[in-house]
Amino acid sequence: MTSIIKLQALSGAMDESPPCYLLQVDDVRILLDCGWNEHFDPEFMKELKRHANTIDAVLLSYPDASHLGALPYMVGKLGLNCPIYATIPVYKMGQMFMYDLYQSHTNVEDFNLFTLDDVDLAFEKITQLKYNQSVSMKGKGYGLTITPLPAGHMIGGTIWKIMKVGEEDIIYANDFNHKKERHLNGCELEKLQRPSLFITDAFNATYQQARRRTRDEKLMTNILQTLRNNGNVLISVDTAGRVLELAHMLDQLWRNKESGLFAYSLALLNNVSYNVVEFAKSQIEWMSDKLMKSFEGARNNPFQFKHLQLCHSLHELSKVPSPKVVLASCADMESGFSRELFLQWCSNPNNSIIITTRTSPGTLARDLVDNGGNRTIDLEVKKRVKLEGPELEEYERQKKEKAEEEDRNKLDEDSDSDDDIEMSVISKGKHDIVIKQEGKIHGGFFKATKKQHPMFPFHEDKIKSDDYGEIIKTEDYKLADAVAEPDDNKENIVIKKEQTEFIAEVPEIPTKCIVLNRTVQVNAQVQYIDFEGRSDGESLLKILSQLKPRRIAVVRGNEESTFAIQNYCKEHIDARIFAPARGEIIDATSETHIYQVRLTDALVSQLKFQKAKEAELAWINAQIVLRESQLDAKPMTIDNELMEVDEEDLKTYALEPMSCLNQIPHDTVYINELKLSEFKQILSKSNISSEFSGGVLWCCNGTIAIRRIETGKVIVEGCISEEYYKVRELLYDQYAIL
Incomplete structure (x- = not known):
């Protein structure tokens, strides 16, 4: 099918x-x-x-x-x-x-x-x-x-x-x-x-495409000329895909002392650069045969970079000596460090901007590929800046009010939770000690104070843990006869332990986001290298x-x-x-004359399947009827948004509206190709004697005749009796009656 x-x-x-x-x-x-x-x-x-x-x-x-x-x-x-x-x-x-x-x-x-x-x-x-x-x-x-x-x-x-x-x-x-x-x-x-x-x-x-050697020489020439001219090179790359090819290639070039690049800096800049390189080191089996052989033989990991410095912020990049080559994400230059560096470096004619992929139309990188540099472009610049003056005061006021409200809610929740626990203890009868509140006017239990308990209070010590699990107390594992350490050493241990457990909270710096329209003069050299x-x-x-x-x-x-x-x-x-x-x-169906119809639940429930040898069969006489809609046109909620589903939407849900079948009555059909010789054996198993004579199967001492006519139908003739009905029932059992 x-x-x-x-x-x-x-x-x-x-x-x-x-x-x-x-x-x-x-x-x-x-x-x-x-x-x-x-x-x-x-x-x-x-x-x-x-x-x-x-x-x-x-x-x-x-x-x-x-x-x-x-x-x-x-x-x-x-x-x-x-x-x-x-x-x-x-x-x-x-x-x-x-x-x-x-x-x-x-x-x-x-x-x-x-x-x-x-x-x-x-x-x-x-x-x-x-x-x-x-x-x-x-x-x-x-x-x-x-x-x-x-x-x-x-x-x-x-x-x-x-x-x-x-x-x-x-x-x-x-x-x-x-x-x-x-x-x-x-x-x-x-x-x-x-x-x-x-x-x-x-x-x-x-x-x-250009030949690989021509492409590599073009990149090498651009980088050398820019660096020797005391300029910086921005290479816009993706985060963890094609950047691996470029990073591996450039690190190999930097290792070659004849290239003249050893004196300059090379950096990879994105928010997850360290993780990307670590993951690349662990996935050599997914890479080329050449890298796998190198790793298996000399145990040389191609992503154990010697010259590529990993940076996660512009502040870290500023510590890398200039002139430098920076592989920065994102490739389309619509966001990320590549866009920020472009804004900083594009006006300097000594710098160079290299784009390595053609991104979707409408992005900054695609605009530079199609139209090049040496022109003025209008850009939307988004920034996150610190709050100052009245805005900062308003932020602090709202923060204080929010904290006070959270404290009030927390107190209410604690009170309610304690009351719930105490009442559940009484109702469930888990403890046989009940403390009745004296002087209680309004009735009920344990409403006035949270210091009384239905049984002896138990305070569980909080288990302290780090990335490797529960923190081990060395004193718990000391031998009884061990020599006691000097007091000053003990103090050092405690101080050191306290220092490791203390994590300084980084204060949240209130900021806001602003959008500026800025006109940028692109004087830097812009090149697309595939x-x-x-x-x-x-x-x-x-x-x-x-x-x-x-x-x-x-x-x-x-x-x-x-x-x-x-x-x-x-x-x-x-x-x-x-x-x-x-x-x-x-519609990419191979057989163009095939049409798809949907069986309704009502139709399927009426089907009566009959077993015929190794298969189960059911007969359908039905008429094709176009459905008015695939789904009930009712409102549905997506992402907390009430969306009315109209008829056009319903078509989209099922790709294309389908037809359905309405069942109509049909004549009874018998499915099987019965051989009289096989039926004779079935009669014998049921202790009914039978014999062939003139192409007719006679049974029950010649009182019942079973014959096949030219149309292929099987006819049963004989006197009405118990034997007749038994033979007919055995005959029906050999067919799937639909």
Whole structure:
């Protein structure tokens, strides 16, 4: 049986915005990536709200925000609750991306799209997989198997293979890279032959890459010229993906004394730089064969950097001697340290700005790639500043009032809780000592004071602990005959212990966020040097020719690149081509004459299944009727917001409205191909004598005849008797009567 396959692009269709696609295989809805969009438009957020409760599984391809950045928002704010699958590096590095993204925004604005708790909650739901590890989905996804395959591009990057038992396979390959790099192997698409549906992006369809050696020389030349001119180099990178390739390359260049870079500084700047490098050290098995052999042989960890200094703030970076090269996040320069350094360095003609990836249109990095430097640009500058003067006084007043109110509430809660405990003790009869309050006027027990207890009071000592568990008291483990230490040593131990247990509270500095419109003169040299790690257009077309998929869905590309792939496939590949626009639903079912209908609960409850050998069968005579709506059009609450679900919304929930069946009466049908020779044996087992004569099976001393006529029907003839009804019943038992 062929599955119904449909695809809808929520984002990343006929444009270069982050990918987010909803794949439907029969009734199972799988979200392929859920990319972060720095400029979250209301329409996209509305789409996420509509689908959050209908998604059965999420597949994540890469750890960067452009592939999974909307996940914390969907889990924390929209209540997404379904299995999420990703490779181990995507899980680990994805957290680093989201922590850095959150902190980058929080440093300059009141960011409330999601919280760090939302990030943790989202990643707790992720099932971590290894490459080529097949997982069978459960529940509605029974029969579907998903397998992650290496994709290159980033550590843990994944091409997803989705298969249904005994049917065709679906391949989701987005942003893959077939070339080997310094720290990653290429993808393994050659193992996939003629998939049923191949979903790929057209981002690089019309783009031709420079040779790797030419690219590296260009970067080296730019860095040397800038540093020798006493300028600084800003390289905008991501948090924990493509930055590994650049960091490894630059640290190797700094180690080479002939390069002339040894005298200058090299720094990695983001909010989680230390964690990123530590995670990279522990994931060598996910990297290139060359790095793995080096690590296994000489035990050389390629991410044990000698010259790369890790910084977590601009204050730490200021301590790094200039001139310097700084790898700063975020890659799109819409937020983070890369944007702050750009504002500081762009006006100096001695400095250099290097952009390593083409981000989504509308971002600062993309604007610099498309239009270059040597011009004036208007930027929105967000800052977090300390409160001063009347604002500070007002803040302190509100803080004091809030603290007093919390203290009052706490006292009330303590009083209520003590009363509840005391009354529960009396009602449950756990103790036989009851202290009656003397002089009580209003009745009841234990209302006047909290110092009296229904039994002897017990105060439990609080156990002190650190990261490794309960703090050990050395005196508890001393031998009885041990020599007592001098008093001064004991005092030192106590003082030292008290110092380790004391944690100074960092006072909260009251701040506010402001937004300024600033005109910036870009005098620094601006260059785009491709370190994206994606297959170029020529390679993509060759891969499509080798795979020869039956159907191709082209996503995430502008009109020019999308049409380029469409035209090539029409000329060189015998396949159906789809290029969905945003929100459009495409039907990629292999059999175009198959239609999907829904069985209503009332219809299913009336079906009577009959066993026929190894199968159970039921007969349906029904009429196809179009349903007015897929769901009841009633209000629903999402993110504490009441949203009216109209007819248009209902269509979106089910991707496409379906027809249903209304049952109508039908004549009785007998299903089986009965052989009279087999029925003779059945009669014999029931102690009924029978014999063949002239092609007729005679039984019960010739009083009953069983014969097959030309139409294939079996006829029973004989006198009405108990034997007749018994033979007929045995005959009916050989059929599934529907």
